[in-house]
Amino acid sequence: MRKVFKGSNPFKNKKGFTLIELIITMAVLSIFTYLIAMLVQNSMGFFKDEESQVANQAALRIVAVQFEKDVRRHVFGNEELVISGNCYTITPVYETSVSYCLVGSSVVRNGTVIANGVSQFSASPYRISDNSVLLTIKSNADRYGRVNEVVVRIFVRVGS
Secondary structure, rough: OOOOOOOOOOOOOOOOHHHHHHHHHHHHHHHHHHHHHHHHHHHHHHHHHHHHHHHHHHHHHHHHHHHHHHHHHHHHOOOOOOOOOOOOOOOOOOOOOOOEEOOOOOEEEOEEEEEOOOOEEOOOEEOOOOOEEEEEEEEEOOOOOOEEEEEEEOOOOOOO
């Protein structure tokens, strides 16, 4: 005996998703996931670049402070700061010489690297008119072309 359904067909009113709805939903979710992943990746790249900028600035400041200490401690006139190419030698009267050189992209103090990623390290000759030395340090450009720069005029106390 065959059962006959009256009213609606039980196979037509099934609740659920069709294959097309499932494919469209998966495509939309994939696009959102891709966009979120790209946003996170760009944010991480930006954070890494900013971290690099901070490290470059810190390295340049360390070089500037160390050079300033050495100049203030040892330079008393025109004879104590000798400039030779990319090297700057401070020759104190009673102590050993202190030498700063730009080797490749590193600043070297007495043979020890004190900063990397430097494109320019220069000190002006000792200026007798105001007893000063001008120090300029620039970092290598990052991937956005940004360059950090430290310019310091170091005044030397000259006493009698």
